[in-house]
Amino acid sequence: MIVAGSGGTAMGRATSLLDGATAVDAARGLLHGRRIAVITGAGVSTDSGIPDYRGEGSEPRNPMTFQQFMASADARRRYWAGSHQGWRRFRAARPNPTHTLLADWERDGLLSGVVTQNVDGLHAAAGSSRLVELHGTMSQVVCTACGQMFAREDIAGRLLQDNPWLPGGDGELHPDGDAEVGDVSGMVVPSCTVCGGILKPDVVFFGEYVPVDRFALASDIVHAADALLIVGSSLAVNSAVRLLDRARxxxxPVVIVNRGATKGDAKADVRIEGGAAETLAALDPR
Structure with missing residues (x-):
């Protein structure tokens, strides 16, 4: 059952409550004939087996911050051990109907592009090309000192060569590609082969800013659109809220689809409570 709260219309947001079918009809009316910018969050990847930080049943947790990662060799050992397990499982994940449908909409000329908060690479794997991975991607590794990029496959090979005891990815997986690990005191962490600097996956950690040029590309996608569709995100991260505010x-028109409340609900024209795949299928503007 899809239910929705509505923030009124783009001309004047007066709070009202719509039932599921009425909300979908209202959202389709807002999206039809308009070029759409899409912002996605972890809720679009749950059907691919990747958990959601803030969805129903998610346990509160405190991910490692950029400051902790940079300050402590022990923290880096723990992060890399967990991240290696998580990446192996990310790599095995496949796009689900939500990723595929958005790629189809783009090919049909309906989208100005997709901005994703996810680091799993599934939008790209589904064929989305006008894509900004706002928080980076687990498929690359960057040197924090010189900026040299490395393929994650190459770094994974070095990790296994130096740490053949690493488990095969059975720890509890988290949305950022990390996983629960045990004792990592013997972990050997790879360093940059160019300058010897500290390596980290090319993702935006908590406490780290989205690169300015990447945010500018995301803003361009929103600016080029006549409507904004936000799917599977609680909008708890400020970068996505800033994009929503630019659209407003x-x-x-702004349509939000999510399981659970979001920080943008009061700013939306239509807010639909529901899963990504079934709701987007119902909203298909073609």
């Missing part, structure tokens, strides 16, 4: 300033 342009007075374009």
């Amino acid at each position: 300033r342009r007075r374009v």
Whole structure:
């Protein structure tokens, strides 16, 4: 059952409550004939077996911050051991109907692009090309000192060569590609082969800013659209809220689809409570 709260219309948001079918009809009316920018969060990847930080049943946790990672060799050992397990499972994940449908919409000329908060690479794997991975990607590793990029496959090979005892990815998986690990005191962490600097996956850690040029590309996608569709995100991260606010300033319609409340609910024209795949299928504007 899809239920929805609505924030009114783009011309004047008065709070009201819509039932599921009415909300979907209202959202389709707002999206039809418009070029759509899409922002996605972890809720679009749950059907691919990747958990959601904030969805129903998710346990509270405190991910490692960028400051902790940089300050402590022990923290880096723990992070890399867990991240290696998580990456192996991310790599095995496959796009689900939500990723595929959004790629189809793009090919049909309906989208200005997709901005994703996810680091799993599934939008790209599904064929989305006008894509900004706002928080980076687990498929690359960057040197924090010189900026040299490395393929994650190559770093994984070095990790296994130096740490053949690493488990095969059975720990509890988290949405950022990390996983629960045990004793890592003997972990050997790879360093940059160019300058010897500290390596980290090319993802935005908590406490780290989205690169300015990447946010500018995301803003371009939103600016080029006549409507904004936000799917599977609680909008708890400020970068996504800033994009929503840019759309509102342009007075374009905003539709939010999510399981659970979001920080943007009061700013939406239509808010639909529901899963990504079934709701997007119902919203298909073609």
